[in-house]
Amino acid sequence: MRIGIDLGGTKIEGILLSPLGTIEKKIRVNTPTDTYKAVLITVCELIRTLQKGQTKPLKVGIGMPGAISKFTNTIKNCNAIPLNNQPLHTDVEKQLGYPVRLENDANCFAMSEANYGAGKKHNSVFGVILGTGTGGGFVIEKNVIQGANGIAGEWGHNPIPDSAKELIKEARVCYCGRTNCIETILSGRGIRQTYLEISGEDIDAKKIAARATGGEPFAKQCLNLYCSQLAHCLASVVNILDPDIIVLGGGLSNIKELYEKVLAEMCPHIFSDNIVTRISPPSFGDASGAIGAACLWPEETIN
Ligand SMILES: [Zn+2]
Structure with a gap:
């Protein structure tokens, strides 16, 4: 115990x-x-x-x-x-x-999924938090990688890849002081900002997902954009770490479209002809x- x-x-x-x-x-x-x-x-x-x-x-x-x-x-x-x-x-x-x-x-989060969850049968697991912030953790053979500075996996404060910049209307300032961090588009606040840019209305991620399910065009467009943004940003992680499985966590991981669209959209940006990377929902709440x-x-x- x-x-x-x-x-x-x-x-x-x-x-x-x-x-x-x-x-x-x-x-x-x-x-x-x-x-x-x-x-x-x-x-x-x-x-x-x-x-x-x-x-x-x-x-x-x-x-x-x-x-x-x-x-x-x-x-x-x-x-x-x-x-x-x-x-x-x-x-x-x-x-x-x-x-x-x-x-x-x-x-x-990455350790829980690597040990007992979606990544338990995999050698390398990238656990992603899509919530209030955008975090991440990398686990190899059940051991968490800390890194020289203790920040391994913190992909949320990398800049948005150039290929994804066309997916936002204007530059976004991050609380960390940098501009256009990945977190400014993929966090709860990020998707909220995207919806605001498209529709002129300020509502939270949960409502955006519900409206998309109900067929509202702005919300559907917003979720499509979010899936593309996530795909571009994750592809840059795959090109460096190449994890066996990416497990999504945090409040935004409940959006089911992520598991239908993101992997296919990632593939053109991954430097490999044969792609076996998996993207999975979390096993634990x-x-x-x-x-x-x-x-x-x-x-x-x-x-
Ligand atoms: Zn930042």
Whole structure:
């Protein structure tokens, strides 16, 4: 049994994960949004609650937004919770008295799918988050690739490929300070902006998808554009990493058109004559972050 914690912007979810990948217990609490200390205390209390009744401490993995700086061991690139510049990893270990593992939430998503989900039979898995932001994680042989700077898989802040630039009307400024990041078209806010450009109306991604299903021409055009944009952007990842399978996660991964259109649209942009890459919906819903966090401790490390 392992403990997985998913530290999200609104909820913190803690689970006990069995060796078969099933969830034996699940607890959800609200994420304090005021101070770092409150977040730290809530996370540690949740872990202590899950440890109750165990003869020795279970291994603990934590997934959270942002990345861990390899130089300062503090959190960076986190915009959802007050964690930036804080030594969360060290502080949790100090509070609990044993080692824990901490990883970016998109990497945890990729780990959940690579270990127990759509990618479990594949050697290399690129897990993609299409939600509030556009993240990603790359897993090879069940191990998450962190990278020299701790940002492996963060394709969302690469520039939109030139081939996809004709698919947007005007330049889009990203919160990171750059212009035309992939996230500015593929995130929830991105698709919203595209729909606004086409129709003059500002509605969220869920409504756009529902209107497309209902046959509304602007919404259908918007989804077609989104599929093309995603195809162009993913093709550039395939040309570098060439994963066996791409698993889509996050709120926008519920759009069924993605699985019908994106792969075919990717092919002309991939540098290969024979393309066997797969694109799959996720196997787990909200629980993927916590499952992936628990998987940061592979079976063989548990005694
Ligand atoms: Zn950006």
